[in-house]
Amino acid sequence: MIKVGITGGIGSGKSTVCKVFRVLGIPVFEADSTAKQLMNTDPSLREQLIQLFGPAVYLPNLTIDRKYLAGIVFSNAPLLRKLNEIVHPAVRKAFDEWFLIQHSPYVIHEAAILFESGFYKLMDKTIMVVTNENERIERVVKRDQITAEMVRQRMKNQWSDEKKIKLADFVIGNNDNELIIPQIIEIDKKLKANG
């Protein structure tokens, strides 16, 4: 069973692409939502996050205050790196455990910073979802009700598409004028032939 990493810049359409893979019966591990979930449930992570960001990083109902956290880390690269250093080992462990119980020709690991984190080195193949910057900003502003400036700020913490495309085995174009389903079916065929 091979491991396939999917990534792409903020708002490129990673989750949308993964929805299609799921319909094809492929198991998808969502690294970002797993990270959020672990921040709420893993006592060791909770302790480390409180040490780093103070108790205000958790809401009174003991769930992580994502707005507060985003407000700090997206404008402070060293703190963002520290956050990742704390959270990534826990996500990696969760992925390894999840992988052991899957039955499929291949599985997908979806992550916003697959290349930046070095996690791609643990994958057998990688897919990069590419959408032009203006379209991505427009989609995220609409989806998350945040300003274009906030989206641009988050983009600064991600590598350029050019750099990531060079490392990717497959590229899926998801601009307004492109159809993702035929591209996904083609990649699925190739992965099944390899797997």
Ligand code: ATP
């Ligand atoms: P993030 O990095 O923020 O998690 P993402 O890469 O997972 O984002 P999606 O959430 O899949 O991106 O897509 C961003 C938004 O754009 C969503 O609201 C989604 O419905 C929309 N979207 C995705 N693909 C298209 C498309 N081809 N045309 C129009 N809207 C799209």
